[in-house]
Amino acid sequence: MGSTNPFNDNLSSFNKKFFHLTLYSLLPISLLCIYLILLSLTPFAPTKLLHSTTISTYHYSSTYSSPPSTSFVGKNKVYDHEKSCDYSNGDWVSDMRGPLYNVTTCGTIKESERCITNGRPDLGYLYWRWKPSECNLPRFEPNTFLNLIKNKHIAFVGDSLARNQLESLLCMLSTTSTPNLVYQDGKSNKFRKWHFPSHNATFSLYWSPFLVHGVERSNEGNYYNTMFLDLVNERWAKDIDQMDMIVVSTGHWFLLPSIYYESDLVLGSLNCPEFNHTQIDFYVPLRKALRTTLNSIIERKVAKGNRIDVIVKTFSPAHFEGDWDKAGTCSKTKPYRKEEKIVGGMDGEIRRIEIEEVESAKTKANKFEGIRIEVLDVTKLALLRPDGHPGPYMNPFPFANGVPKYVQNDCVHWCLPGPIDTWNEIFVEMMKRWE
Numbered sequence: 459m460g461s462t463n464p465f466n467d468n469l470s471s472f473n474k475k476f477f478h479l480t481l482y483s484l485l486p487i488s489l490l491c492i493y494l495i496l497l498s499l500t501p502f503a504p505t506k507l508l509h510s511t512t513i514s515t516y517h518y519s520s521t522y523s524s525p526p527s528t529s530f531v532g533k534n535k536v537y538d539h540e541k542s543c544d545y546s547n548g549d550w551v552s553d554m555r556g557p558l559y560n561v562t563t564c565g566t567i568k569e570s571e572r573c574i575t576n577g578r579p580d581l582g583y584l585y586w587r588w589k590p591s592e593c594n595l596p597r598f599e600p601n602t603f604l605n606l607i608k609n610k611h612i613a614f615v616g617d618s619l620a621r622n623q624l625e626s627l628l629c630m631l632s633t634t635s636t637p638n639l640v641y642q643d644g645k646s647n648k649f650r651k652w653h654f655p656s657h658n659a660t661f662s663l664y665w666s667p668f669l670v671h672g673v674e675r676s677n678e679g680n681y682y683n684t685m686f687l688d689l690v691n692e693r694w695a696k697d698i699d700q701m702d703m704i705v706v707s708t709g710h711w712f713l714l715p716s717i718y719y720e721s722d723l724v725l726g727s728l729n730c731p732e733f734n735h736t737q738i739d740f741y742v743p744l745r746k747a748l749r750t751t752l753n754s755i756i757e758r759k760v761a762k763g764n765r766i767d768v769i770v771k772t773f774s775p776a777h778f779e780g781d782w783d784k785a786g787t788c789s790k791t792k793p794y795r796k797e798e799k800i801v802g803g804m805d806g807e808i809r810r811i812e813i814e815e816v817e818s819a820k821t822k823a824n825k826f827e828g829i830r831i832e833v834l835d836v837t838k839l840a841l842l843r844p845d846g847h848p849g850p851y852m853n854p855f856p857f858a859n860g861v862p863k864y865v866q867n868d869c870v871h872w873c874l875p876g877p878i879d880t881w882n883e884i885f886v887e888m889m890k891r892w893e
């Protein structure tokens with residue numbers, strides 16, 4: 459713990475409480491603060507979160523054991539192409555072609571990810587291509603993608619990275635065909651649906667950051683999440699009959715204080731000491747939530763003789779590399795080289811759990827026809843892109859009046875266009891080899 463009191467008198471009791479809670483935390487307190495803001499979709503209150511210091515109690519392990527193979531093994535055959543290429547490992551190489559789309563040609567980008575419109579001056583981050591070690595990743599072809607999903611409904615389910623990825627995909631597809639927004643739940647952007655009349659293809663977005671049933675933390679309500687790890691969230695699961703493919707994204711919300719239930723009993727809690735529950739970390743709850751989700755998909759869809767494809771996107775690391783509320787916390791303008799960063803620590807552990815649960819779901823689903831389930835392993839390629847986040851350009855022209863004392867930074871989500879477009883380039887290759 460630093461020797462200076464990181465809090466001044468302006469601090470609300472809410473945040474004082476947080477200070478004490480984070481003594482137990484796995485996370486640096488600076489990260490916890492930014493997570494509360496970025497993930498909760500609540501307004502930023504800078505005066506309430508001042509003077510956080512980086513109190514890092516999490517120990518990143520230096521060793522990295524290689525995970526189980528992620529290649530998709532069909533019921534009866536192993537695809538050669540698959541054996542020959544692993545898209546998850548590689549390096550970012552310079553590519554002067556740049557993105558397929560720009561902010562002016564795509565209307566579906568959230569304001570805080572419109573980095574160029576918000577005044578980000580350096581554009582070098584747009585000129586890199588992911589080069590898998592053993593093959594080339596083809597450039598995204600919108601028509602190929604749309605032809606593969608003709609008459610299908612693809613649901614993106616999970617946290618704000620699911621939204622970020624779907625917005626990237628819609629921007630790339632919009633370069634050849636225009637989607638119509640056919641559903642929106644009130645003013646929020648949490649539940650939406652688009653239709654491409656040209657291919658009768660539907661995309662939907664379901665906000666469900668734990669995947670399972672629960673109540674998210676909020677400024678108005680509890681400071682902690684409540685999760686029911688054995689109950690799938692019906693908000694998306696009730697529509698499963700209409701879905702042909704589900705893309706799942708989860709992880710970041712599990713880092714916040716939470717109380718976990720299983721079979722109506724408290725399993726434990728993370729950073730909620732006043733309840734006297736057993737303090738547990740979030741790895742077991744994350745694993746249980748994923749297992750419940752994948753089991754529910756199998757039981758409700760596949761066991762009834764219906765087809766479905768499931769893609770679990772692996773954890774996308776954040777890049778806070780300084781005080782979260784200061785200019786420069788994710789100000790790098792170039793990718794890391796592959797040898798500079800290895801996937802490890804918390805990022806590696808979450809990724810490993812996701813891969814293991816997909817493997818175990820494959821085994822369970824093996825006795826049924828009609829399910830394809832695979833990980834979209836983006837952890838390494840995302841880890842190497844500290845330059846791809848909005849940072850201060852999550853807000854318009856943050857330095858218009860000089861560099862302010864406190865700056866809100868987003869080092870979790872990705873600028874559009876940006877490196878997240880690559881996730882969809884891999885996504886389409888996965889679908890191509892399924893055909």
Ligand SMILES: *[C@@H]1O[C@H](CO)[C@@H](O)[C@H](O)[C@H]1NC(C)=O
Pocket residue numbers: 559560561562563
């Ligand atoms: C965006 O794309 C349009 C159409 O291709 C082009 O006319 C325009 O110059 C581009 N804008 C930027 C900022 O690249």
Ligand SMILES: *[C@@H]1O[C@H](CO)[C@@H](O)[C@H](O)[C@H]1NC(C)=O
Pocket residue numbers: 609610611658659660
């Ligand atoms: C359009 O796609 C939906 C699935 O999203 C499907 O149920 C429907 O039959 C399709 N319509 C036609 C005319 O093929």
Ligand SMILES: *[C@@H]1O[C@H](CO)[C@@H](O)[C@H](O)[C@H]1NC(C)=O
Pocket residue numbers: 732733734
């Ligand atoms: C937690 O334990 C302390 C000490 O035993 C006790 O004073 C307190 O009332 C307990 N809190 C709850 C919510 O049970």
